[in-house]
Amino acid sequence: MKTTSIAEETFRAINAHVNKSCAVFNEDELALFNSLLEVRKVKKKTFLLQQGEICDFEAYISKGCVRSYFINENGSEVILQFGIEDWWVSDIASFHEQQPSNQFIETLEDCELLVLTVSSKEELLRQIPKFERFFRLMVQRNLTSLQHRLMNTISLTAEEKYLDFSKRYPAIAQRVPQLQIASYLGMSAEFLSKVRTRLSKKTL
Amino acid sequence: MKTTSIAEETFRAINAHVNKSCAVFNEDELALFNSLLEVRKVKKKTFLLQQGEICDFEAYISKGCVRSYFINENGSEVILQFGIEDWWVSDIASFHEQQPSNQFIETLEDCELLVLTVSSKEELLRQIPKFERFFRLMVQRNLTSLQHRLMNTISLTAEEKYLDFSKRYPAIAQRVPQLQIASYLGMSAEFLSKVRTRLSKKTL
Numbered sequence: 582m583k584t585t586s587i588a589e590e591t592f593r594a595i596n597a598h599v600n601k602s603c604a605v606f607n608e609d610e611l612a613l614f615n616s617l618l619e620v621r622k623v624k625k626k627t628f629l630l631q632q633g634e635i636c637d638f639e640a641y642i643s644k645g646c647v648r649s650y651f652i653n654e655n656g657s658e659v660i661l662q663f664g665i666e667d668w669w670v671s672d673i674a675s676f677h678e679q680q681p682s683n684q685f686i687e688t689l690e691d692c693e694l695l696v697l698t699v700s701s702k703e704e705l706l707r708q709i710p711k712f713e714r715f716f717r718l719m720v721q722r723n724l725t726s727l728q729h730r731l732m733n734t735i736s737l738t739a740e741e742k743y744l745d746f747s748k749r750y751p752a753i754a755q756r757v758p759q760l761q762i763a764s765y766l767g768m769s770a771e772f773l774s775k776v777r778t779r780l781s782k783k784t785l
Numbered sequence: 786m787k788t789t790s791i792a793e794e795t796f797r798a799i800n801a802h803v804n805k806s807c808a809v810f811n812e813d814e815l816a817l818f819n820s821l822l823e824v825r826k827v828k829k830k831t832f833l834l835q836q837g838e839i840c841d842f843e844a845y846i847s848k849g850c851v852r853s854y855f856i857n858e859n860g861s862e863v864i865l866q867f868g869i870e871d872w873w874v875s876d877i878a879s880f881h882e883q884q885p886s887n888q889f890i891e892t893l894e895d896c897e898l899l900v901l902t903v904s905s906k907e908e909l910l911r912q913i914p915k916f917e918r919f920f921r922l923m924v925q926r927n928l929t930s931l932q933h934r935l936m937n938t939i940s941l942t943a944e945e946k947y948l949d950f951s952k953r954y955p956a957i958a959q960r961v962p963q964l965q966i967a968s969y970l971g972m973s974a975e976f977l978s979k980v981r982t983r984l985s986k987k988t989l
Contacts, residue, residue: 654940659936661935661936673925673928674928677922683936706918710914710915710917710918711914713921714914714917716921717917717921717924718881721877721878721881723928724877724927724928725877725882727931727932727935728865728878729878730935731934731938732855732887734938735863735971736855736857736863738858741858
């Protein structure tokens, strides 16, 4: 009985998550879904993916925080995305086209992940085609937030970028080191520090 | 009989397009799909969407060329995307969340579009759930190209941006005015002209 309740606990958040965003799945469907997920516990500062590797996972974060980034021409890290609980992390392009990734994905905290591989995802979609809709809606949300990011990167000042980030992702802004946030916003940590000082003076 | 062949001609490309990217649809399914598409012929320099409006379409471009853009803080146009034959155009965020758009979508040439509205898309997905997969794959491709664009915007030099654009989208590079390409790449037309001169000298 203990095992059952641990399993229930592990899968409760992801089951609420899929039912929230989509058509309601019944118990049998959720049981099949859960049986295809692999639970992975990963220590802080572990690479889930490195540049040049083919991404073999789409992972739901049930606990912890990750970042994806690439190395630009100057050899600097540029953060593409953070992920915390109730988000998915993957390099979708690499995962679906089975091409080498140009990204790194690294845990920033100890994490618990529920992982779909290419073959388990295909099996899920074959057995429960309704999940196509769930993944379509998920990718649409990703696309919307990436578009928002692109527009901000091109058009906002440093202060505006920081304010928008803090407003959109308050949980991440509080949890992730300033150096990482600076990298996400495309500025140095020193410059972000000046921006924050200016902003705090404005709100005094 | 004439009507039939015109209709066949109109829908041939989009039917090949959906069957190429996804599970094969049978004739009845394609007939239903086609019946839900609205054919719109639109003159050059027409707004399909303006900032503040809710985007009511996902449009397959069967003929012509469009651009989507937004106005940045300095009042300048920033091009997000071009679209030509066999591409889809929409503001997905606005379309799916039925929220006002922050984009403009404008035809650059006379266009023929095959349009799905919110309700016709829902009807299609209700009657042929297989189309969920088609749209998921389409959004994934969009996401991949937007991610590529974001990485380039952040990390490449002006010359590299122009070379990458010309290599990825040769048909667009030849067809769209230099001023529009400069806006897409985030530089002035004068600067793009200098970049092209430098590149042509290098290849002499």
